[in-house]
Amino acid sequence: MTPPARKSASSWFGAWLARPLADFHLVVTIATLLTVLGLVMVLSASSVEAYAGGGSAYSLFIQQAFFAALGAGLFYLVLRIPMRVLRQLSFPLFAGSMVLLVLVLVPGIGSMVQGSRRWFDLGFVSVQPSEIVKVSLILWGAHILATRRPDPTGYKDILVPLVPAGLLVCLLIVLEPNLSTTIAVGLILVALLWFGGLPVRLFVSIAVTGLVVAGVLALSAGYRSDRMRAFFSPGNDPQGTGYQARQAQFSLADGGIWGRGLGQSRAKWSYLPNAHNDFIFAIIGEELGFLGCALVLGLFALFVFVGLRIATRSTDPFLRLLTGAATTWVTGQALINIGYVVGLLPVTGLQLPLVSAGGSSLAITLMMFGLIASAARHEPEAVAALKAGQDGRVSRLLRLPRPETYSMPRAAGSRTRAMPGDPRRRELPPVRKRSGTSRTRMGASRGGAPRMRRRSIDSEAIPRRGASGRRDRWDAPMWRHSRSWESGYPVTDARERGNSR
Numbered sequence: 001m002t003p004p005a006r007k008s009a010s011s012w013f014g015a016w017l018a019r020p021l022a023d024f025h026l027v028v029t030i031a032t033l034l035t036v037l038g039l040v041m042v043l044s045a046s047s048v049e050a051y052a053g054g055g056s057a058y059s060l061f062i063q064q065a066f067f068a069a070l071g072a073g074l075f076y077l078v079l080r081i082p083m084r085v086l087r088q089l090s091f092p093l094f095a096g097s098m099v100l101l102v103l104v105l106v107p108g109i110g111s112m113v114q115g116s117r118r119w120f121d122l123g124f125v126s127v128q129p130s131e132i133v134k135v136s137l138i139l140w141g142a143h144i145l146a147t148r149r150p151d152p153t154g155y156k157d158i159l160v161p162l163v164p165a166g167l168l169v170c171l172l173i174v175l176e177p178n179l180s181t182t183i184a185v186g187l188i189l190v191a192l193l194w195f196g197g198l199p200v201r202l203f204v205s206i207a208v209t210g211l212v213v214a215g216v217l218a219l220s221a222g223y224r225s226d227r228m229r230a231f232f233s234p235g236n237d238p239q240g241t242g243y244q245a246r247q248a249q250f251s252l253a254d255g256g257i258w259g260r261g262l263g264q265s266r267a268k269w270s271y272l273p274n275a276h277n278d279f280i281f282a283i284i285g286e287e288l289g290f291l292g293c294a295l296v297l298g299l300f301a302l303f304v305f306v307g308l309r310i311a312t313r314s315t316d317p318f319l320r321l322l323t324g325a326a327t328t329w330v331t332g333q334a335l336i337n338i339g340y341v342v343g344l345l346p347v348t349g350l351q352l353p354l355v356s357a358g359g360s361s362l363a364i365t366l367m368m369f370g371l372i373a374s375a376a377r378h379e380p381e382a383v384a385a386l387k388a389g390q391d392g393r394v395s396r397l398l399r400l401p402r403p404e405t406y407s408m409p410r411a412a413g414s415r416t417r418a419m420p421g422d423p424r425r426r427e428l429p430p431v432r433k434r435s436g437t438s439r440t441r442m443g444a445s446r447g448g449a450p451r452m453r454r455r456s457i458d459s460e461a462i463p464r465r466g467a468s469g470r471r472d473r474w475d476a477p478m479w480r481h482s483r484s485w486e487s488g489y490p491v492t493d494a495r496e497r498g499n500s501r
Contacts, residue, residue, distance in 0.1 A: 021392050022386035023376040026306045030299055031369040035068055038355035042262050045283045046276035060357060067359035071366030079368040080402055096141035099127035101172040118176045128360040130173050130181045135368055137188055142321035145196040158196050179217055179224060180349035184333055186210055195321050247272045248282040248341050259289030276357045278349055281341045300334050310376050318405040321373040326368050378403045391500045395397035402501035
């Protein structure tokens with residue numbers, strides 16, 4: 001029998017999850033805890049090297065705190081933007097991020113740091129456009145896949161133009177060079193194809209091709225091939241190519257179960273390179289022990305549960321695609337980072353989301369969490385509760401607007417022809433031939449008598465006339481409707497209301 005305490009705790013948690021805004025509160029809590037933990041660990045891991053470099057021990061921490069504040073502002077901003085506006089801005093944002101990826105490769109515009117041209121140096125801060133393109137690709141990819149309906153005879157609507165655009169993004173990032181971010185963009189592209197409905201056989205072919213290309217790229221450059229050799233033969237060069245990964249494992253082993261204590265790491269005294277960035281998980285294991293590592297893994301596991309729960313509960317296909325792709329990207333990047341820190345994967349340089357030092361990555365990831373939180377507020381139960389006045393403390397404190405209700409567009413079936421067996425396909429009654437009519441759709445039998453023939457059409461494309469005798473506006477071609485109509489959200493702009501009549 002289940003102990004009473006355990007049963008009461010599980011029933012309480014289940015009852016709490018049944019609340020309309022439980023997913024929204026969980027996303028905000030996870031983002032806050034990971035960000036605070038990251039700020040504390042960045043301060044602990046970077047203070048020694050920052051002070052040894054002749055600066056303040058708080059220099060990297062202050063920079064990280066600035067980007068955390070910027071990310072919090074972006075988090076709040078996307079919570080206030082309506083979904084129909086995000087869909088309208090998805091392509092301009094993606095096109096702008098592509099332009100930035102091209103400009104960063106131009107000498108004199110992009111900054112060269114350690115052999116890579118990845119950043120725009122703005123003086124007081126550096127911005128990495130490859131981080132911006134992650135969010136813009138998710139928004140634009142979710143928009144075009146949600147707008148189109150896959151053709152049952154082919155999958156061109158899923159693959160084009162998403163796959164060519166994603167491959168172009170990967171090519172521009174490889175030219176920086178930046179293989180780690182290329183892997184992250186590949187994860188986003190694969191997630192969009194998976195949640196977009198690509199069949200398993202084609203999905204497996206694309207995934208295998210991507211793995212082969214990633215393997216070729218990993219062995220093409222000198223520093224990347226050194227990492228691969230260090231992974232397969234870690235003891236051949238312990239003071240050279242295998243030094244960083246080896247020191248990370250020593251740091252984890254030094255922490256034990258309870259850890260050495262916050263701020264008591266030995267590896268951060270210049271024994272572990274990039275301790276505040278790529279290998280911050282090793283510092284967490286050394287200072288906070290196995291329990292600290294379990295806390296980080298538990299938060300990311302809870303994020304997977306909440307993200308997929310939001311995706312399954314959303315009625316808007318755009319939100320399902322956006323949430324599924326974003327959850328896959330953040331979780332996959334975290335697993336890759338933790339995997340190479342503990343020695344299960346070769347070192348790639350991917351950061352631990354919200355925890356590792358990195359201003360652009362932190363701000364953009366917090367913005368992505370804001371989009372997921374906004375999707376949680378658009379769940380049907382959450383929308384009903386918010387409209388009933390059950391805002392909750394967080395929503396009242398932030399003064400967030402009430403989300404718009406999503407409704408399935410009535411002409412969604414007019415984009416594709418109804419297939420046999422489709423419930424939208426119906427048979428019309430036979431029509432008798434009019435006397436004296438030369439042109440007819442029925443034809444005639446050999447004896448001259450009118451021959452009646454049934455024809456099948458899409459019921460959504462049937463012309464409908466109102467009291468005024470004019471054809472209903474839903475019968476017009478889809479390209480004539482506004483984007484707000486395609487998104488399924490009500491049109492609020494006066495110009496769009498005039499166009500929709």
